[in-house]
Amino acid sequence: MSGYREQQMSVKIPADIDQPDKILYGLTARQLAVLGGTAALVLWVFVTFQALVPFPALVAVVLPMAAAGVVVAIARHDAMSLDRYALAALRYLRQSNQRVSVDGPVQAPPSWCRMRGRLPTPLRLPVRAVRQDGVMELAQGGVAAVVRAGTVAFSLRTAGEQASLVAGFGRWLNSLDAPVQILVQARPVDLGGLADHITARATDLSDPVLERAAGEHAAFLSEIGAAHDLLVRQVLIVITDAASASSATPWWKSRGQQIGWDAGAQVVLRRAEEAVQSLAVLGVTAEVLNADACTAVLAESLSPGDPHPVDNAAPQELVTVRQEP
Numbered sequence: 001m002s003g004y005r006e007q008q009m010s011v012k013i014p015a016d017i018d019q020p021d022k023i024l025y026g027l028t029a030r031q032l033a034v035l036g037g038t039a040a041l042v043l044w045v046f047v048t049f050q051a052l053v054p055f056p057a058l059v060a061v062v063l064p065m066a067a068a069g070v071v072v073a074i075a076r077h078d079a080m081s082l083d084r085y086a087l088a089a090l091r092y093l094r095q096s097n098q099r100v101s102v103d104g105p106v107q108a109p110p111s112w113c114r115m116r117g118r119l120p121t122p123l124r125l126p127v128r129a130v131r132q133d134g135v136m137e138l139a140q141g142g143v144a145a146v147v148r149a150g151t152v153a154f155s156l157r158t159a160g161e162q163a164s165l166v167a168g169f170g171r172w173l174n175s176l177d178a179p180v181q182i183l184v185q186a187r188p189v190d191l192g193g194l195a196d197h198i199t200a201r202a203t204d205l206s207d208p209v210l211e212r213a214a215g216e217h218a219a220f221l222s223e224i225g226a227a228h229d230l231l232v233r234q235v236l237i238v239i240t241d242a243a244s245a246s247s248a249t250p251w252w253k254s255r256g257q258q259i260g261w262d263a264g265a266q267v268v269l270r271r272a273e274e275a276v277q278s279l280a281v282l283g284v285t286a287e288v289l290n291a292d293a294c295t296a297v298l299a300e301s302l303s304p305g306d307p308h309p310v311d312n313a314a315p316q317e318l319v320t321v322r323q324e325p
Helices: 002-008 029-049 055-074 080-096 161-173 192-202 208-227 242-246 255-279 293-300
Strands: 022-024 127-128 136-138 141-149 179-186 231-240 286-288
Touching: 022 029, 029 055, 055 080, 127 293, 141 255, 141 293, 161 255, 192 208, 231 255, 255 286
Parallel strands: none
Antiparallel strands: 127 136, 136 141, 141 231, 141 286, 179 231
8 A cells, every 4th residue: 555655646747858868878969079079189189199208198198188078078067067067157257247237238438537347247137027917028038927826734634635736736737838937935034023013003902811912922923033043935936938939029120029928928827827726726825926026026036135126106107206204
C-alpha cells in the first residue's frame, strides 16, 4: 500500500522544450563545438612547436589549455554555461553602474565640461507600462498578467488528499500552452503597526474583558515581533502571451503594436482567470492583480523595503495638490 501511495504522489510533466538537444555522448552542439575547437588548438600547438619546444614544456602549456576548454564546455554557473556567463560578465563590466531614465542614448557633456568616469547608461526595465486592466506591456514585445495565489497546508492532509492535490496541480501544469513563471517571495513583516492599531481601538470596546483581551493580544504580537524575524510568503504566477511576443510589430507601427497588445491582453486575462479557477479546485485562493496591485508588486520586487510610489492619476483625471496640515 505504501508503494502505491508513493506512486500516486508523482505526476509526469513534459520535458523542457527549450533545453538544447543532446547530439553526442550527452553533449550539446555548443559543447561539442567548444571541445572540437579546443582539440584543434591543442593539435595545432603540438604540430607547430613539437620540434622547437621540449616535450615536457609543451605538455605544461597544452594541458591547462585543454583543461580550460573542458571546463568551459561542461561546467555551469547559476544554470548558465561558463562561456555565456563570461560574456554576460564582460558586458556588465563594460557598462556603467549608474542608470538614468531616458528615452534615447545619454548625451555627452559639452567639450568645456570635464567629466570623470563614464557616462551613465539608459535604464531599460522589462516592463514598458501597466495597463488599466492590470496587464503589463513588456519592453521586448508581448504582454503578461500576474496572479497572486495563496498556499495550502499540504503536510496536514491525508495521503489520499495529498495525491489528489498533486494530481490536480499536475493537470494544470499539463494544460499550459504558454510560458508561465511561478515566483515565491518571502519578505519580512512588522507586527508593530497591527499591535498599535489594536491597542488604539481597544478603548472603544464596551466590555472591559474584551478590552483586556485586546491589550493582551497586542502585547503578544509585540513580543512575537521582537523575539523572532517574521516572514510573509507570497506566491506570484506570471502568465505571458507567447504569440504576441513572437509576432511583435516594428516600433514605427505603433497602432499595429497597440492592437497586438490589446489582443494579447485579452488572451492573458482569460488564461489568468483559468488559472484562478484551476487553483480554486485545489483549495488555493488566487486573484488576478489589477493595475494598482501590479504596480505595488513591481515596486516591491525592484526595491524591497522602500516606500511604494504614489498613485498616478488616470488619463482623464485632474491632478491636484494636497497640502499636509
